[in-house]
Amino acid sequence: MTESTRENAELLVEMKGIRKSFPGVQASDDVALVLRKGEVLALLGENGAGKSTLMNILAGLYRPDSGEIRIRGKLARIASPRDASALGVGMVHQNFMLVDSMTVAENVVLGIPKLPFVPNAARIRREILELSERYNLKVEPEAFVWQLSVGEQQRVEILKLLYRKAEILILDEPTAVLTPQESKELNAVVKLMQAEGKSAVFITHKMDEVMSFSDRVMVLRKGKVVAEKLTRDTDPRDLARLMVGREILFCIDKRPFEPKGLVLELSGVEALNERGLPALRGVDLRLRSGEILGIAGVAGNGQRELAETITGLRPTTAGAISINCVDSTNASPMSVIRRGVGHVPQDRVAVGVVGDMSVSDNLAMKAYRSAPLASGGVLRPKRFLELAKRMIEAFKIATPSPSTRTKFLSGGNIQKTILAREIEACSSLLIAVYPSRGLDIGATEAVRKELVAQRDAGLGVLLVSEDLEELAQVADTIAVMFEGRIMAVMPACDAEAERLGLLMSGAIPAEV
Ligand SMILES: Nc1ncnc2c1ncn2[C@@H]1O[C@H](COP(=O)(O)OP(=O)(O)O)[C@@H](O)[C@H]1O
Ligand SMILES: [Mg+2]
Incomplete structure (x- = not known):
């Protein structure tokens, strides 16, 4: 379908006058929404704007206090996710809803009505593999969900919907938990579904995603629709202002960098990941009080393990860690906390x-x-x-x-x-792992300012981030991690995006 035919395509979903309140908040306040066949609608808004609530209503998880929903022109009564599924509506939730102790295949068919008493495992496996092939969603049907990475779990959630032949897909902040690479793959999947005439509502905070693959965008603020535009008629700055209701700072004022004593030192640190494979390979790092050390890299290159070994949550297999010049190698999490270390974890x-x-x-x-x-x-x-x-x-x-x-x-x-x-609770070292992941721009700005304020108050801040813009704004020093190694350490003012990108992908050799 071309862009202009999509604009006049059949109305699949019409929501009108939707209201929903929770104790103390009006989460949906007289909301109207339409979705056409083959269209991708981006739903944008700050945290708490009511995006998930609205989509949970369409997906049958919440009942609205009032309002009506029409699907393909007919008044719909959606009292449960099963009702929604029967109407072709499926949702991938912000926090996944898979059963960890079951396999991928079991999760995909879980809850399907009218499944034969003894499901035909071989057939189900074949169907799942066919779907995963067709949409390029690589999964192993026999794997247990607890063995999967977040990205893989999300693929299972999407397969679950495709298996149920969903025509209207709701993706609630699907890329908030993904690496840039995985996000690109997901975008490709959505494009493919769109080419087949399926429609999607895509909830996100990321402007570049809105711009690159939605047809239309709706902005919510405090439960109300504040704008609805064709994507080609708007731009990120316009959308940011609509979301927050004010101009957003795209850079942060920072005092000059005045580092003091050493708060953290790692020498030759090694550690293993969940699967017993090397995750940290000889990491050397130094962080001083009054400094923000940014760790740049694609998630999954040892960042989580780095934070966990420092905080005592994961054993160090070689090397030494010292916090405030006291040896802390393999110290217990409690004694690390007592040394004044705060940890904002990834998960x-x-x-x-x-x-x-x-x-x-x-x-x-x-x-x-x-x-x-x-x-x-x-x-x-x-x-x-x-x-x-x-x-x-x-x-x-x-x-x-x-x-x-x-x-x-x-x-x-x-x-x-x-x-x-x-x-x-932190008095010397703050470890923040993807602290702005999944946050809207207003909250992201607040978090970044807070990190800088803590650095000015004399903390050493270890900031793990994938967002080069964030690192450029906030960090004083940047270290690049790739496959468990520190590839380079440089003053943030000398960092160039292109060189960082090459180091992060291992395209150029380590400089340290
Ligand atoms: N189950 C619930 N119980 C109570 N309050 C809720 C519930 N779900 C959402 N809310 C509240 O409704 C408002 C909108 O939340 P939500 O729809 O999750 O926002 P968004 O997805 O845009 O971040 C928030 O103030 C939130 O705290
Ligand atoms: Mg939400």
């Missing part, structure tokens, strides 16, 4: 917070061992609440109250909760 939803605990308890989780939260071994709940209120205010965490369970916050606000807690 925030799984290990960063306890979803069933309140925001205030999550905020206090690290600092609770010491005064003023505890005295003589007794916890002081009033102090918990005071601390939580102060942090919610300082970090602009959007939560109905400090006692709200954390799992009900939007992804970006969960992220801010962790960042606030780690910064609060």
